[in-house]
Amino acid sequence: MTENWLGRTLELEIGPVAHGGHCVSRVDGRVVFVRHGLPGERVRAEVTEDKGGAFCRADAVEVLTGSEHRVEPPCPLAAPGGCGGCDWQHADPAYQRSLKAAVVAEQLQRLAGISREVVVEALDDHGPLGWRSRVRLVAGRDGRAGLRAHHSHRVVPLDDCPIAVKGSLDSVLAKRWRPGSEIEVTSDGDGHQHVREVSTVHGRNKSRQLSGGDAVQHAADRDWRFDAHGFWQVHPAAADTFAQVVAEWAEAPRGGVAWDLYAGVGLFASVLAEQVGPEGRVLAVESGRRAVADGERNLADLPQVSWRAGRVEHVVADAPRPVDVVVLDPPRKGAGREVVDAIVAGSPDRIIYVACDPAALARDVATFASHGYSLSDLRAFDAFPMTHHVECIALLQ
Structure with missing residues (x-):
């Protein structure tokens, strides 16, 4: 029977990136999927999930030997125990793209037998922050809106979200909501915010459009108008x-x-x-x-x-x-x-x-x-x- 490693701290060297926002390491014959680390780093990692068998999951809680591509995350919640929305804030943007390219190439090789060099292109020169035009938040027990922790139902309350369109969440994060309700926020191509609350009342989902409704977007030489939450x-x-x-x-x-x-x-x-x-x-x-x-x-x-x-x-x-x-x-x-x-x-x-x-x-x-x-x-x-x-x-x- 495999010993349960939940909560155990491991000192390990991080191996290659894997699909899903983590890297692979091996300890005593077991695979450890490590978040918050980068390939080639030596870290102390705390096991966060162990269901037995050949693998477990862990967070890098201390970096002993860091990668040259490591940077300070712009959001303090992009850390072990924090928000589960971002995987690579601790890597510089160019290196993030190289990690993703490696994942695409590995999946094509392993699942389709295709060997191909892959380059992940930046979409524009806007940078890695302020791009997310649609965010689904959830209200915690205290009514504050936030995002869930990685692989968890626990709500991490937000004061801000650096990857969201700037200012799009200000009014939502300032309010208190019905605990457990979901708040969908869309920022459209004209800079308008559309907010919908979805809550469960007597076992049935009930939605309220609080602002906006139809979004306007611009692409392919056309103006588009449609349900903001579609x-x-x-x-x-x-x-x-x-x-x-x-x-x-x-x-x-x-x-x-x-x-x-x-x-x-x-x-x-x-x-x-x-x-x-x-x-x-x-x-x-x-x-x-x-x-x-x-x-x-x-x-x-x-x-x-x-x-x-x-x-x-x-x-x-x-x-x-x-x-x-x-x-x-x-x-x-x-x-x-x-x-x-x-x-x-x-x-x-x-x-x-x-x-x-x-x-x-x-x-x-x-x-x-x-x-x-x-x-x-x-x-x-x-x-x-x-x-x-x-x-x-x-x-x-």
């Missing part, structure tokens, strides 16, 4: 950058057929529609009915775009085909085999896959490969600075 890229520069990559890679022929899957409010559908022209067809598929309604309203000037609400694998079964190009932006878990099979049944020449999780991307790339599609290009973006998250766009042909 899906839109969190980094202010992300939507326009990703739309430009899709426009460059799609090469949808005039009069052709394209699919935009997991379409949201139609950002990529608008790009594809411009390429296929009035005589072409774009199918936009989205499971959220409010998003479909918003998409239809925003793209009313593009009659070549038709909308379907439903699960992707069900809708595309009778979609117009053959299809020239498919764009998909699935949720974090990825598309999965059923969706991949449905896509390749349409025999697209090009598939553009927008992914917020490198492991899910690698698994799906492997599934596409089993159908004869190879990864011909890849770009990765630091769309979530200070966290372990990274956005990738892959071109499959």
